Amino acid sequence: MLVPEDDAAEARKRAHAKGLYPAPLNAGRSRNMQANRRRDTKPEVVLRNALHALGYRYRKDLLLRLEDVKVRPDIVFTKRRVAVFVDGCFWHVCPQHGRQPTTNEWYWTPKLRRNMERDARVNDTLRDAGWSVVRIWEHEALNDAIASVRAALD
Numbered sequence: 001m002l003v004p005e006d007d008a009a010e011a012r013k014r015a016h017a018k019g020l021y022p023a024p025l026n027a028g029r030s031r032n033m034q035a036n037r038r039r040d041t042k043p044e045v046v047l048r049n050a051l052h053a054l055g056y057r058y059r060k061d062l063l064l065r066l067e068d069v070k071v072r073p074d075i076v077f078t079k080r081r082v083a084v085f086v087d088g089c090f091w092h093v094c095p096q097h098g099r100q101p102t103t104n105e106w107y108w109t110p111k112l113r114r115n116m117e118r119d120a121r122v123n124d125t126l127r128d129a130g131w132s133v134v135r136i137w138e139h140e141a142l143n144d145a146i147a148s149v150r151a152a153l154d
């Protein structure tokens, strides 16, 4: 990495303020929550709202029962059989931000590993059943996330 992560985040924020960089799905989440408690700024909600505004209709919180796996994707297009997950960088171990925890490693590392294994099993089971699976990191730009969903729907 060319610059420390904090500096990179600051640089992105400044670039975004100038309109140079697309806003990440979780931009300023905690600050936004303080400034405007009524609006849910969770990354999956940001994406859902954007898709809805573009005219897409989907199910949320729909439980899919597949063989030995029960899973609740963040966004489901039932007719097209597309399941969308917006994954948190820490819990799902994003290659950019999901660094291994250094404190309480005996607890966290197996837990994170289990999360990764479950994600892989869910992907395989859904795909075997004929679903398209879209995994989006919470750090991704909204426009990129929308493009990924659209690509799966086409």
Ligand SMILES: [Zn+2]
Binding pocket: 089, 094, 095, 096, 097, 098, 137, 138, 139
């Ligand atoms: Zn990330």
